[in-house]
Amino acid sequence: MSTSSCSPLHSVLYNEDVLFSIxxxxxxxxxxxxxxxxxxxxxxxxxxxxxxxxxxxLHIENGIYFSPDININVNSTRTSVDTDADASTNFCWKQxxxxxxxxxxxxxxxxxxxxxxxxxxxxxPHYVRDKTVHTFQLTVSARFKPKGMDHASTNTNQEHQRKIxxxxxxxxxxxxxxxxxxxxxxxxxxLMHQGGxxxxxxxxxxxxxxxxxxxxxxxxxxxxxxxxxxxxxxHTSSPSISGGVHLIDTVSNAAILVDRTKGLRRFxxxxxxxxxxxxxxxxxxxxMPLIAEFINGYNATCLVYGQTGSGKTYSMFGNQESFKxxxxxxxxLFNKIEVPESFGLxxxxxxxxxxxxxxxxxxxxxxxxAKVSLSYIEIYGDEISDLLKKGATCGQSRVxxxxxxLDGSSEVPVESLHDTLHLLDEGEKQKRKAATAMxxxxxxxxxxxxxxxxxxxxxxxxxxxxxxxxxxxxxxxQIKRSQPTVHNGGEEVDQEQEKQRVKEAVNINLGxxxxxxxxxxxxKKKHVPYGDSxxxxxxxxxxxxxxxxxxxxxxxxxxxxxxETIAAMKFAQTCRGIYHxxxxxxxxxxxxxxxxxxxxxRCEQNIRDHERWVEVDDARFNDDGILIxxxxxxxxxxxxxxRCELASLIRQKSELTGESSDEFLYGIPTSVEGxxxxxxxxxxxxxxxxx
Numbered sequence: 093m094s095t096s097s098c099s100p101l102h103s104v105l106y107n108e109d110v111l112f113s114i115x116x117x118x119x120x121x122x123x124x125x126x127x128x129x130x131x132x133x134x135x136x137x138x139x140x141x142x143x144x145x146x147x148x149x150l151h152i153e154n155g156i157y158f159s160p161d162i163n164i165n166v167n168s169t170r171t172s173v174d175t176d177a178d179a180s181t182n183f184c185w186k187q188x189x190x191x192x193x194x195x196x197x198x199x200x201x202x203x204x205x206x207x208x209x210x211x212x213x214x215x216x217p218h219y220v221r222d223k224t225v226h227t228f229q230l231t232v233s234a235r236f237k238p239k240g241m242d243h244a245s246t247n248t249n250q251e252h253q254r255k256i257x258x259x260x261x262x263x264x265x266x267x268x269x270x271x272x273x274x275x276x277x278x279x280x281x282x283l284m285h286q287g288g289x290x291x292x293x294x295x296x297x298x299x300x301x302x303x304x305x306x307x308x309x310x311x312x313x314x315x316x317x318x319x320x321x322x323x324x325x326x327h328t329s330s331p332s333i334s335g336g337v338h339l340i341d342t343v344s345n346a347a348i349l350v351d352r353t354k355g356l357r358r359f360x361x362x363x364x365x366x367x368x369x370x371x372x373x374x375x376x377x378x379x380m381p382l383i384a385e386f387i388n389g390y391n392a393t394c395l396v397y398g399q400t401g402s403g404k405t406y407s408m409f410g411n412q413e414s415f416k417x418x419x420x421x422x423x424x425l426f427n428k429i430e431v432p433e434s435f436g437l438x439x440x441x442x443x444x445x446x447x448x449x450x451x452x453x454x455x456x457x458x459x460x461x462a463k464v465s466l467s468y469i470e471i472y473g474d475e476i477s478d479l480l481k482k483g484a485t486c487g488q489s490r491v492x493x494x495x496x497x498l499d500g501s502s503e504v505p506v507e508s509l510h511d512t513l514h515l516l517d518e519g520e521k522q523k524r525k526a527a528t529a530m531x532x533x534x535x536x537x538x539x540x541x542x543x544x545x546x547x548x549x550x551x552x553x554x555x556x557x558x559x560x561x562x563x564x565x566x567x568x569x570q571i572k573r574s575q576p577t578v579h580n581g582g583e584e585v586d587q588e589q590e591k592q593r594v595k596e597a598v599n600i601n602l603g604x605x606x607x608x609x610x611x612x613x614x615x616k617k618k619h620v621p622y623g624d625s626x627x628x629x630x631x632x633x634x635x636x637x638x639x640x641x642x643x644x645x646x647x648x649x650x651x652x653x654x655x656e657t658i659a660a661m662k663f664a665q666t667c668r669g670i671y672h673x674x675x676x677x678x679x680x681x682x683x684x685x686x687x688x689x690x691x692x693x694r695c696e697q698n699i700r701d702h703e704r705w706v707e708v709d710d711a712r713f714n715d716d717g718i719l720i721x722x723x724x725x726x727x728x729x730x731x732x733x734x735r736c737e738l739a740s741l742i743r744q745k746s747e748l749t750g751e752s753s754d755e756f757l758y759g760i761p762t763s764v765e766g767x768x769x770x771x772x773x774x775x776x777x778x779x780x781x782x783x
């Protein structure tokens with residue numbers, strides 16, 4: 093047959109859309125066999141587009157849900173700012189299909205029979221042991237609050253803002269990298285010249301020898317000058333560094349912080365979100381995968397952990413004012429409006445769930461009936477309160493509270509996001525909140541938002557119940573840091589309130605300690621002490637078994653909150669199963685120094701691109717304030733923000749390497765080139781940092 097005679101048929105059968113339309117009427121076995129028809133068909137049916145189509149068919153034919161916005165998850169990391177990109181670009185539709193395909197019999201009669209067989213005891217002669225190995229599936233993410241948003245940091249103890257001396261091995265490594273020297277002896281000489289490694293003592297000895305040589309020429313005036321020099325030398329100290337977060341690397345999903353005892357430390361996560369990340373990005377990469385598992389019949393849990401004022405409640409719920417604006421809308425207007433940018437994980441999860449259930453009603457080949465209900469509770473020590481019943485205690489006693497919640501007694505049926513927002517607003521009014529030194533509206537207990545989904549396939553009779561736990565945990569800081577006995581404005585509370593606040597802080601930390609021990613038990617596959625706390629008892633069904641868990645650790649970049657951020661990062665490492673870290677990590681130091689140099693280079697280029705000469709009026713007045721004349725003068729403008737950023741970066745590099753700003757600008761051949769009056773912006777940056 094000639095090529096021209098088969099070209100129309102070729103154009104039809106080898107067209108992607110036409111081929112998929114034909115295979116919509118075939119079963120999965122036929123689709124797999126069709127790959128062997130030709131090389132061209134094999135290429136078409138193994139492409140990313142084909143696996144996306146197969147995920148859609150798996151959802152329609154077998155009821156295995158996947159998020160339709162998962163492609164936005166990939167594209168958002170590629171189109172957003174550089175600092176918001178991460179490893180999610182490795183996502184592919186084939187991996188998602190291979191993950192979901194084993195669940196294809198979820199709603200079939202065979203799945204129901206398996207469920208009945210799994211409930212039999214080992215003594216039953218027809219018992220078949222479940223060979224499925226349940227592994228603790230947990231992802232850990234870190235989110236950092238933008239600098240300058242913590243207005244309460246000025247009220248914290250000043251002892252946490254003092255400079256920190258890096259360990260000797262880290263200081264020497266930074267000097268060698270910065271000066272491009274390989275000799276350890278040369279690095280020691282530089283360090284001693286900077287005042288470190290007994291260099292300050294040598295400077296004092298040298299100064300003392302010079303004074304002895306000039307004793308014969310001293311006068312009273314010289315004696316006074318020598319006293320001033322002695323005072324200046326007494327304040328000489330070795331090179332030091334500011335605390336807090338020094339690098340947020342969203343590419344390798346790591347952060348470098350300064351520990352007061354161990355110096356620079358690198359913490360690695362599954363995801364890292366910088367201060368420029370949005371609520372949408374956070375939801376797509378931490379909670380959206382849990383929603384798919386939740387709709388497919390698995391329990392899921394999302395925990396938000398961190399110190400008071402680090403952004404936990406904002407990440408989980410968002411701006412409460414946007415709830416009120418949405419609640420005023422009704423009907424089709426509410427359904428058409430886009431979700432506000434400030435919406436947190438809870439409202440976004442609820443919206444996706446109801447959108448998915450609405451889609452499944454009209455598109456699935458199976459007839460699945462689904463009902464959603466929610467519980468909104470608060471855990472305060474051993475007391476569990478129902479926020480949807482005006483804070484009433486759950487159950488008849490503290491012992492029965494867990495059963496009261498998990499058996500559905502505290503559930504309220506909901507049918508839309510609109511209903512959920514009303515309940516969230518009602519529960520928000522019942523929360524325990526108080527002003528502390530770190531947050532004007534600090535949550536004084538753990539909050540659990542529990543969604544329960546009950547589904548039943550009418551065609552096969554298979555039913556499934558799954559729960560989604562969204563936990564906003566209380567602040568993890570020490571009592572002396574949050575100062576719960578002091579209002580955010582500095583005013584102390586009375587004695588009765590003081591006892592109550594301290595009790596609240598103790599209850600919060602006891603629950604967090606129990607949670608940490610449970611996570612360690614799950615990681616190490618040993619006894620899990622769920623019964624140590626009401627918090628862990630409530631989360632037991634969402635943490636154990638085949639449930640999926642996501643932990644989001646929130647931290648503050650402020651130097652004054654460095655110890656609390658370090659503690660939160662250590663909890664994240666425990667969740668990831670990392671219990672030992674290498675003391676010296678040369679790659680970490682190289683990454684940190686390279687990152688600062690790259691940011692300095694970008695900042696200098698921005699100055700070149702944006703800085704320009706402009707003509708302005710220069711008004712001159714006499715002593716009485718009367719205008720004398722107005723002259724024209726040219727000044728440099730357009731890059732003031734970049735100049736301040738450059739000054740801050742140079743100061744940060746100066747602290748790391750021990751070099752002074754003058755040495756960077758003029759002394760070292762490989763130093764950064766400054767623009768204009770650098771010292772003016774250095775002092776301005778110092779002033780902003782001090783405030």
